[in-house]
Amino acid sequence: MIVMDRVGGCVTIGRYLFSGRMRGVLPGIVASAIMFAALMTVPVSATSAQEPGVAGLVISYGNSAYSYAVVPVPADGERFDGVDLLEQSGLPVLAIDFGGYGQGVCKIEVVGCDVSACRVRLCQTGDSASPFWRYLLGGETGWTMSPLGASGSPVESGKVYGWAWSGGQGVPADMPTLSLQDVMARSGFDSNAAPLRPALRSIGLSGTAAPSESSSIEYAGAGFILAALGGAGWMLVRRARQRAGIA
Amino acid sequence: MSSTAAVDVRAWLVWGGSAFLIALMARNPLVLLELGMVVVIVRGACVPPDRLSGVGWLLRLAPIMLAIGVLFNLLTVRAGDQVLASLPSDWPVLGGNLTWNALAFGVVSALALFVLILIGTTLGALIRWTELARVLPQRVAPLAVAGSVAWVFLPELTRSFTDIRESMQVRGVAVRGPRTMVPLIVPLLAQGLERAMITAEALEVRGFGGAPVARTGRRAWVADVVLVGGMVLLAAGVYDLARGSTRAWPLMIGMGTIAVALGALRRPATSTPRTQYRVAHWDRRDTAVAVSAAAVAGVFVAQWTTGRVALGFDPYPTLAWPTVDFTMMLALPLLAVPAAIAAFASLPAR
Numbered sequence: 001m002i003v004m005d006r007v008g009g010c011v012t013i014g015r016y017l018f019s020g021r022m023r024g025v026l027p028g029i030v031a032s033a034i035m036f037a038a039l040m041t042v043p044v045s046a047t048s049a050q051e052p053g054v055a056g057l058v059i060s061y062g063n064s065a066y067s068y069a070v071v072p073v074p075a076d077g078e079r080f081d082g083v084d085l086l087e088q089s090g091l092p093v094l095a096i097d098f099g100g101y102g103q104g105v106c107k108i109e110v111v112g113c114d115v116s117a118c119r120v121r122l123c124q125t126g127d128s129a130s131p132f133w134r135y136l137l138g139g140e141t142g143w144t145m146s147p148l149g150a151s152g153s154p155v156e157s158g159k160v161y162g163w164a165w166s167g168g169q170g171v172p173a174d175m176p177t178l179s180l181q182d183v184m185a186r187s188g189f190d191s192n193a194a195p196l197r198p199a200l201r202s203i204g205l206s207g208t209a210a211p212s213e214s215s216s217i218e219y220a221g222a223g224f225i226l227a228a229l230g231g232a233g234w235m236l237v238r239r240a241r242q243r244a245g246i247a
Numbered sequence: 248m249s250s251t252a253a254v255d256v257r258a259w260l261v262w263g264g265s266a267f268l269i270a271l272m273a274r275n276p277l278v279l280l281e282l283g284m285v286v287v288i289v290r291g292a293c294v295p296p297d298r299l300s301g302v303g304w305l306l307r308l309a310p311i312m313l314a315i316g317v318l319f320n321l322l323t324v325r326a327g328d329q330v331l332a333s334l335p336s337d338w339p340v341l342g343g344n345l346t347w348n349a350l351a352f353g354v355v356s357a358l359a360l361f362v363l364i365l366i367g368t369t370l371g372a373l374i375r376w377t378e379l380a381r382v383l384p385q386r387v388a389p390l391a392v393a394g395s396v397a398w399v400f401l402p403e404l405t406r407s408f409t410d411i412r413e414s415m416q417v418r419g420v421a422v423r424g425p426r427t428m429v430p431l432i433v434p435l436l437a438q439g440l441e442r443a444m445i446t447a448e449a450l451e452v453r454g455f456g457g458a459p460v461a462r463t464g465r466r467a468w469v470a471d472v473v474l475v476g477g478m479v480l481l482a483a484g485v486y487d488l489a490r491g492s493t494r495a496w497p498l499m500i501g502m503g504t505i506a507v508a509l510g511a512l513r514r515p516a517t518s519t520p521r522t523q524y525r526v527a528h529w530d531r532r533d534t535a536v537a538v539s540a541a542a543v544a545g546v547f548v549a550q551w552t553t554g555r556v557a558l559g560f561d562p563y564p565t566l567a568w569p570t571v572d573f574t575m576m577l578a579l580p581l582l583a584v585p586a587a588i589a590a591f592a593s594l595p596a597r
Contacts, residue, residue, distance in 0.1 A: 079336075092328075092564040093326060093564060094324075094326045094563040094564050095324075095325070095326055096323055096324045096325075096326070097322070097323045097324065097325065097340070097343075098323075099323075099340060100340075103325075106563075107563065107564070114559075114561050114563070115320070115324055115352060115563065116356075125489075125490060126489045126490040127490050213567050213568055213570070214568065214570050214571040218573075219568070219571060221571065221573065222277055222571045222573075222576055225281070225573075225576050225577065225580075226277075226280065226281060226284065229284055229285070229288075229580055229583075230284060232580075232583075233284060233285075233287070233288035233291075233583065233586065235590075236288060236292050236583070236586040236587060236589070236590045237288060237291035237292045237586065237590075239590040239591070240291075240292035240293070240586060240589035240590040241291070241292070243589070243590065244295070244296065
């Protein structure tokens with residue numbers, strides 16, 4: 001505050017903060033700041049400090065298309081959430097940041113929507129039955145909806161997680177209930193490899209995320225069209241202005 | 248003369264509608280760039296000199312839009328295969344990868360916004376609102392008159408306020424604070440009432456508010472039924488589009504628009520006769536502009552309905568150069584027909 005008081009207009013702020021009116025509020029502000037700083041430095045989950053392991057991932061694209069992946073989970077206390085698990089699987093993923101709400105997944109492989117539609121309602125239209133990417137937690141009894149979302153819940157070793165492109169309420173019916181061993185078998189994971197590497201296998205997906213690029217001749221053609229339009233346009237503007245008597 | 252090309256206001260509306268439609272549908276940077284070039288050409292060739300305000304403010308606006316679009320996208324979308332830089336992951340909100348993909352998407356979004364503003368300002372400079380009011384259907388004529396009276400209210404009030412304040416200052420009365428505003432408000436109110444009387448008399452002289460003439464026969468109410476039916480279809484189509492549940496909305500919106508247009512163009516069952524001192528003529532130039540613009544819009548709508556990827560540009564998750572589609576690139580210059588008319592047409596100016 002002493003430093004602040006030396007800075008021009010901040011003198012008034014300093015006096016105001018230490019005035020009788022604000023003195024009651026100040027401890028609360030300081031406590032909040034300390035708590036925020038503590039939250040920023042403490043590891044996200046105590047469960048992450050465990051031995052190295054893997055987590056399974058099942059992705060349902062609808063229309064009987066699935067991806068199965070097994071991803072090593074870091075054991076050094078590093079933050080590793082559901083979106084990290086998805087990105088580490090090797091699948092092309094489009095996820096956007098929603099600030100304090102965390103991240104939203106817009107597209108996995110070729111299924112989903114672009115950034116503009118995703119920003120509006122996470123790919124959903126006004127119809128509640130329209131699909132979006134939902135995050136599921138696996139278990140012995142089947143799938144359950146994640147209460148915190150993918151970026152808000154840490155991934156635990158030995159568990160199976162899921163993503164389903166579906167609308168409506170609840171867990172989609174076509175989501176297969178699988179144990180980690182099942183996912184390992186379906187993804188072709190090599191548990192003897194050292195170090196452990198992610199494994200991924202997709203079934204029933206039509207098309208890939210690779211964009212269709214034009215040839216260099218086509219780009220040259222496009223450049224020629226733009227250049228010709230620019231030249232012709234300049235001539236038209238010049239002639240029209242001459243006719244209208246504009247200098 | 249409405250512009251150097253002297254094109255009818257209805258043809259300009261078709262041109263503007265087509266350009267807006269393309270700018271809203273397309274995200275391919277090549278298409279947006281070409282559309283922007285066409286609009287600049289039409290602006291340069293067709294906007295009359297007295298309305299050709301500088302584009303400096305627009306060019307100053309462009310980098311601001313670009314910066315906002317790029318920064319917002321860079322900091323909110325971390326996806327993409329081309330990493331530009333990485334911010335420490337323990338930084339709240341800002342931490343993570345910044346990608347070339349996000350930068351490309353931000354640039355394309357800013358380009359689309361800039362082209363939309365360019366089209367809007369160009370159309371605004373090309374259309375004279377008096378001409379627009381003249382070609383409006385009989386049904387909306389009272390609304391147009393009321394709108395134009397309301398539109399000039401604020402500038403007239405501002406002018407009166409300035410005049411009265413200057414008169415007071417010349418007489419040694421300084422306007423400082425609310426207390427000194429009282430002698431200013433009274434003449435302002437008097438002038439407003441006087442102007443209202445003059446406007447009312449002018450409207451009365453022109454027959455506004457006269458006794459409506461009733462039309463008889465079956466066709467008199469057919470137009471009303473078509474209009475109401477069209478509005479219902481249009482509302483249902485917009486609702487369906489917002490809900491996104493079925494694919495019937497293009498049909499409903501299309502049919503609704505046609506029905507509303509047909510119903511609005513027919514004279515209502517009861518209306519006040521309308522006199523026009525200058526009747527708008529539609530000639531070959533207008534047909535050329537309207538048909539070429541509609542053809543371009545048709546090409547793009549066909550591309551959109553067939554789901555052609557060349558219309559869009561999605562840099563996620565893999566960044567690649569935009570797809571070239573010669574059908575669209577060769578169709579777009581047709582929007583520059585008004586510029587060609589302004590440069591070469593031998594028809595007499597209106």
